[in-house]
Amino acid sequence: PRLAGIVSQLPHFAATLILHEGATTPLSSIMPLTPLPMLPVCMIVGPEGGLTEAEVSQMTTAGGKAVSLGPRVLRTETAALVA
DSSP states (O other): OHHHHHHHHGGGSSEEEEEOTTOOSBHHHHSOSSOOOOOOEEEEEOOTTOOOHHHHHHHHHTTOEEEBOOSSOOOHHHHHHHO
16 A cells, blocks of 8 residues: 555656665666756655565556665665665
């Protein structure tokens, strides 16, 4: 139920980034080097234990992009700050 509510809101954002340990695209590779106009961005940080593949799939189907912060798996509160 909560995920459905989140997914329904994703079209309202210019971009949705899903922090996921299984992602192969580094977050740093998609961040622009020059400032862009302020646009709404949604960043999804999963719970301790991570997001399931089904959850990530549902969000990417709705337009989200799974990204990685690097080789280490961070705690939820740390991942949000690092991103």
